[in-house]
Amino acid sequence: MTAMSAQPEATQGGATQSGFAGVAAGRPFTVDDLETMPDDGHRYELIDGVLIVTPAPGWNHQQGSGALFVQLWNACTPEFRVLSAPFGVRTSGRNELQPDILVARYADLTPTNLPVAPVLAVEVLSASTALNDLNNKKAAYERMGTASYWVLDPEEPGRLTVLELDARGRYVELASVCGDEKFAAQRPFPITIIPARLLDGLRQ
Numbered sequence: 001m002t003a004m005s006a007q008p009e010a011t012q013g014g015a016t017q018s019g020f021a022g023v024a025a026g027r028p029f030t031v032d033d034l035e036t037m038p039d040d041g042h043r044y045e046l047i048d049g050v051l052i053v054t055p056a057p058g059w060n061h062q063q064g065s066g067a068l069f070v071q072l073w074n075a076c077t078p079e080f081r082v083l084s085a086p087f088g089v090r091t092s093g094r095n096e097l098q099p100d101i102l103v104a105r106y107a108d109l110t111p112t113n114l115p116v117a118p119v120l121a122v123e124v125l126s127a128s129t130a131l132n133d134l135n136n137k138k139a140a141y142e143r144m145g146t147a148s149y150w151v152l153d154p155e156e157p158g159r160l161t162v163l164e165l166d167a168r169g170r171y172v173e174l175a176s177v178c179g180d181e182k183f184a185a186q187r188p189f190p191i192t193i194i195p196a197r198l199l200d201g202l203r204q
Contacts, residue, residue, distance in 0.1 A: 030093050043086060047140050049094040055128055060199075064154030065100045065124045067198040072101060072122075075191040080119065081106050088113040089121070091144050097137060100124045103188050117144040119188040124152045138163070142171050148187050158195030 028049025037044040043054040057065070065084065072082045080103050090096040090113040101122035104114050121141050123133040133151060141149050142165070149171060153159040157179035163171040164187070177183045179196045 028094060031088075031090055031096050032093075034088075034096060043098055045098055046094055046096045047136055052132060052136070057124070057126055060154040061100075061124050061126045064152050064158070064198050065122075067200075068122065068124075068152060068193070069101050071191060071193065071198075072103065075189055076103070077189045079105060079107075080188055081109060089118055089144070090115055091117065095140065095144070097121075097140060117141070117146045119146070120148040120150065121146045122150045122152065124154055126154075138171065142169070145169065148185075152195070152198070154199060156199060158199045160193055160195045 029046055029051045030049070031046060033051075034044055034046065041056040043052075045052040045054070069082065069084050076082050083102050083104065085098045085100050087102065088096045088098055089102065096113070099118065099121040101120075101124075102114065102118040103120035104118045108114060108116050123129070123137060125133055138149060138151075145165070147165050149163040151161045151163075153161075159176065159178045160183055161173065162175040162183060162185070164174045166172045175183050177193070177195060180194060183193045185191050185193065
């Protein structure tokens with residue numbers, strides 16, 4: 001994952017030159033600028049006006065993400081919906097994230113995006129995204145008030161790290177399970193996750 005302004009090179013702020021068609025120079029990115037991004041297989045997100053560009057994921061990422069999505073979908077209760085990327089969490093004009101998987105209240109969803117924090121955001125690590133997933137995106141989900149944040153490492157034997165907001169609105173680690181260990185979640189709905197089972201397709 002790479003943070004970019006509207007310059008061709010990665011920077012941490014507003015643009016001084018336009019590196020993307022239709023993006024004005026001299027200012028941070030906005031959600032309107034995301035409509036001008038190329039359809040090139042990358043994921044384009046914004047954190048405080050800084051563009052985050054993620055390359056297309058690899059096999060391990062897709063296997064783990066897909067298997068976890070199916071488990072969450074099957075366990076989901078009627079008041080929630082489970083969605084996979086690309087679907088935007090757009091909480092302001094300068095912030096839009098696309099979690100690998102999100103769980104949202106059905107009543108909060110619009111046809112095009114989620115304008116409030118999801119109740120659960122899941123990111124699946126890869127070599128190009130791990131630093132941002134564990135730092136920048138974690139901080140962004142915390143600020144917007146995402147109650148639960150799960151991070152899945154799809155490398156053998158698999159690890160699921162579960163963070164939940166405490167009374168101060170800060171993430172604390174609730175669980176970290178590896179391989180055949182079980183995590184029995186109660187939020188946002190009851191479900192038991194075994195990381196190794198999410199990777200079974202990698203062993204065939």
